[in-house]
Amino acid sequence: MVWLRSKGVKFIPNYGRQSALVDGRRRFFGRLPIEVSGGGQGLVEFLDRAAEKVGIEVVYSARAKSLIMDGERVCGVAVNHDGRPARFLGKAVVLACGGFEANPEMRARYLGPGWDLAKVRGSRYNQGDGLKMALEAGAAPYGNWSGCHATGWDLNAPEFGDVNVGDQFQKHSYIFGLLINSKGKRFVDEGADFHSFTYAKYGGEVLRQPGQFAWQVFDAKVSKLLRSEYRIKMMTKVSAGTLEELAAKLEGVDAGAFLETVRAYNASVRTDIAFDHTVKDGKCTVGIDPPKSNWAQALDTPPFDAYATTCGITFTFGGLRIDPANGQVLDVNLTPIPGLFCAGEMVGGLFYFNYPSGTGLVSGALFGRIAGEGAGRAAAG
Numbered sequence: 001m002v003w004l005r006s007k008g009v010k011f012i013p014n015y016g017r018q019s020a021l022v023d024g025r026r027r028f029f030g031r032l033p034i035e036v037s038g039g040g041q042g043l044v045e046f047l048d049r050a051a052e053k054v055g056i057e058v059v060y061s062a063r064a065k066s067l068i069m070d071g072e073r074v075c076g077v078a079v080n081h082d083g084r085p086a087r088f089l090g091k092a093v094v095l096a097c098g099g100f101e102a103n104p105e106m107r108a109r110y111l112g113p114g115w116d117l118a119k120v121r122g123s124r125y126n127q128g129d130g131l132k133m134a135l136e137a138g139a140a141p142y143g144n145w146s147g148c149h150a151t152g153w154d155l156n157a158p159e160f161g162d163v164n165v166g167d168q169f170q171k172h173s174y175i176f177g178l179l180i181n182s183k184g185k186r187f188v189d190e191g192a193d194f195h196s197f198t199y200a201k202y203g204g205e206v207l208r209q210p211g212q213f214a215w216q217v218f219d220a221k222v223s224k225l226l227r228s229e230y231r232i233k234m235m236t237k238v239s240a241g242t243l244e245e246l247a248a249k250l251e252g253v254d255a256g257a258f259l260e261t262v263r264a265y266n267a268s269v270r271t272d273i274a275f276d277h278t279v280k281d282g283k284c285t286v287g288i289d290p291p292k293s294n295w296a297q298a299l300d301t302p303p304f305d306a307y308a309t310t311c312g313i314t315f316t317f318g319g320l321r322i323d324p325a326n327g328q329v330l331d332v333n334l335t336p337i338p339g340l341f342c343a344g345e346m347v348g349g350l351f352y353f354n355y356p357s358g359t360g361l362v363s364g365a366l367f368g369r370i371a372g373e374g375a376g377r378a379a380a381g
Contacts, residue, residue, distance in 0.1 A: 001034075003369060004036075004043075004046075004365060007046065007047065007050040008046050008049060008050050008053075009036060009043060009046040009047070009050075010036070010037040010042075010046065011034050011035065011036055011037065012034070012035060012036075012037045013026075013028070013033060013034060013035075014028065014032055014033055014034060014035045016228070017227060017228075018030045018032045018033065018196075019033070020277065020278050022278055027278045029194065029278045029279065030194040030195070030196040030197075030357070031194075031196065031356075032196055032357055032358050035358070036361065039167075040361055041166065043361055043365070059081065059088075061081065061082050062079045062080070062081040062082075062086065063079060063080045063125075063129070064077050064078070064079050064097070064129055064130065064133065065077075065078045065079055065080055065085075065129075065133075066078045066133055066136070067093065067133050067134070067136075067137050067340070068087060068089065069137065072337070072338055073338040073339045074092070074093050074137065074337060074338065074339035074340040075089055075090065075091070075093075075339055076088050076089035076090055076093065077093060090379065091339065091378065091379035092339045092340075092341060092374075092375035092376075092378040092379045093339060093340055093341065093375070094327070094341040094342065094343060094371045094372065094375050095130045095133070095134060095320075095329075095340070095341070095342045095343075095346055096130075096342070096343040096344040096346060096364075096368065096371075097126070097129060097130025097131070097344075097346060098123070098125075098126035098130070098315060098344065098345045098346065099126055099128065099131070099148075099315045099316030099317075099318070099319070099345045099346070100126065100127065100128030100131060100316050101120055101122070101126050101148065101313045101314065101315050101316050102120050102122075102123060102124045102125065102126045102127055102160065103126075103127045103128045104116035104117075106127075106128045107148075107313070107316075110145050110146055110316070110318060111146055111147075111148055111316070112146065114207055114208070114212065115148075115207065115313070117207075117212060118150065118203075118207055118212075118310075118311045118312065118313045119153050119157055119158075119159060119160075119310060119311065119312045119313070120159065120160045120161060120312070120313055121151070121153060121161050121167070121169070121170070121312040121313060121314045122160070122161045122314060122315070123160070123161065124159075124160040124161075126315070126345075130346055131318075131319070131320070131346060134320055134329060134340070134342070134346075137337060137340065138331040138332060138337065139320045139321070139329045139330070139331060139332075139337060139340070140320065140321040140329075140330050140331055140332045140334065141318065141319075141320065141321070141348065142318075142319060142320055142321035142322075142348030142349045143317055143318050143319050143348030143349040143350065143351075143352070144317040144318060144348075144351060144352045144353065145316075145317070145318030145348075146318070147316070147317040147318070147351065147352060147353050148204070148313055148314070148315065148316045148317055149200040149203075149313070149314040149315050149316075149317070149351070149355045149360070150200065150201075150203030150204050150207065150311050150312060150313045150314060151170055151172070151199045151200060151202070151203040151311075151312050151314065152170065152171045152172070152174060152199070152202060152203055152206055152214070152216070152309040152310075152311075152312070153169050153170060153171070153203065153309060153310055153311060153312025154169040154170075154171065154234070154235050154236055154307075154308070154309060154310075155213050155236045155308035155309055155310045156236050156308070157169040157234075157310075157312065165232070165234060167229070168228070168229040168232045168234075169229070169234070169235075169312065170199075170229050170312065171216055171229060171230065171307050171309050172195045172199050172227055172229070173195070173216075173218075173222075173225065173226040173227050173230060174190050174195070174199075174202070174216045175190055175191050175194065175195050175198075175294070175295055176190075176218060176222040176225055176226070176277065176295055176297075177190065177216050177217050177218035177219075177222065177299075178190060178216070178217045178261075178262070178265065178299065179202075179206075179214050179215075179216060179217075180214060180215045180216075180217055180250070180253060180258055180261065180306075181209040181210060181211075181213075181214050181253075182209065182210045182211045182213065182252050182253055182254065183210060183253075183254055183257055184253050184254040184255070184256070184257025184258035184259075184260070184261055185257060185261055186261060186265070186290060187205060187209060187214070187290065188202055188205050188290060189290045189291055189292055189293055190292055190295075191284070191292045191293045191294035191295045191296060192293050192294075193280065193294075194280070195357070196356055196357035196358070197354070197356055197357070198354075199357070200314070200354060200355035200356075200357075201353065201354045201355070203311040203312060203313070204311065206309060206310060206311045207310070207311035211252055212310055212311060213252065213308060213309065213310045214308075214309055214310075215250050215253060215306045215307065215308055215309070216306065216307045216309060217246070217250075217262075217299065217304065217305075217306045218299075218304070218305050218306070219297075219299045219300060219301045219302065219303075219304050219305075220301045220302060220303055220304075221297060221301045222277075222297070223305065225277055230307065235307060236307065236308035236309075237305060237306065237307050237308075238250065238305070238306050238308075239303050239304065239305050239306075240302075240303065240304050241302045241303055241304075242302065242304075243259060243262055243299070243304060244259065246304045246306060247259050249306070250306055251308070262299050264288055265285065265288060265292075265296075265298075265299065266298040266299060266300060268285040268286050268287050268288045268296075269283075269284075269285055269292075269296045269297060269298050270283060270284055270285070270286060270296070275295065275297055277295060280293075280294045281294055281295060282294060283295060283296050283297070284296050314360075315345045315360065316345070317348070317350070317351045317352065317355075318348055319342070319345065319346045319347050319348030319349070319350075320342050320346055320347065320348050321334070321348060321349065322341075322342050322347055322348075322367075322371075323336060323374075324367075324370070325370075325374075326341070326370060326371070326373070326374030326377070327341045327342060327343060327367055327370045327371030327372075327373075327374045327375070328340065328341050328342075328371075328374055328378075329341060329342045338378075339378060341371040341372075341374050341375045341378075342367075342371060343364065343367045343368040343370070343371040343372075344363075344364045344367065344368060345360070345364070347363065347367050350363055
């Protein structure tokens with residue numbers, strides 16, 4: 001963080017999403033009290049300005065096609081630049097190309113059936129090209145290649161991310177309500193932990209439901225606690241004054257089973273424990289499966305709101321094996337590949353089956369700096 005500050009990056013307290021006033025004092029929760037000003041987009045903008053300030057050239061509309069080799073050493077990248085072949089040569093190459101989350105063929109091959117149909121939260125350009133180039137050069141694959149970061153995402157969001165909407169198609173306040181599938185049933189413990197520690201795996205749970213969708217259902221008691229993404233214009237939402245009326249509006253859902261689920265849930269909520277959204281309050285259910293471990297309140301106060309979600313994939317966990325001391329890529333014999341370095345989501349072995357909020361930006365900055373220093377030393381040598 002100190003190094004990023006030296007490059008002009010600004011940090012601020014995470015007031016908007018992970019804090020609340022409690023007895024007149026600000027309480028931060030979810031173990032994410034600090035963020036970059038402007039979030040991930042802000043971090044990119046700060047570092048872009050830092051790169052421009054020191055004279056680093058950025059070339060756009062240039063899709064990397066393959067690594068250029070001089071014997072066993074990587075010495076450049078062959079690209080398609082504005083429709084024409086081009087070559088960029090150097091004494092070292094750092095691959096920071098993301099995963100294969102935008103490639104439906106690779107998603108189906110590595111993540112499994114159904115993942116080819118997931119929506120993509122971010123760039124359509126992360127097609128796995130960097131991983132393919134590195135593997136063709138003999139790099140060792142590493143980490144959880146069958147795993148990914150995937151969240152609840154608006155059912156009718158576009159196929160790929162929209163820079164004008166940003167991350168606002170996400171729906172992360174499910175911890176205060178119920179997740180309902182097409183059969184009218186709950187299928188996860190919505191209150192297992194703060195969303196920061198469950199949201200990246202619950203997208204996959206939604207994908208596994210019939211029809212690959214789920215409705216998030218809330219009542220008026222928690223409406224003020226819902227995050228900003230529940231107040232944008234571009235979302236799939238229904239509202240009603242009664243649960244019976246709401247059930248009829250939940251498209252694709254067995255209305256009768258939904259009402260049975262809500263009645264059983266309401267009857268199971270412990271009323272002797274106080275609700276507190278700033279801590280894991282232990283306000284739970286008893287006698288139903290799946291349970292709700294925290295923030296369980298009866299769904300009994302109109303109006304009732306429901307939001308239709310599907311799975312939005314963020315990035316894939318599988319990557320390359322590197323030397324963590326300098327970011328150099330290792331081959332299948334665990335020998336360093338001369339001139340080749342790796343950073344960002346291409347680094348394998350960081351996440352397995354789940355992901356805690358904020359760590360993608362942290363790992364990208366950390367291993368980016370390590371790989372940059374390693375490549376610099378290799379070029380100078």
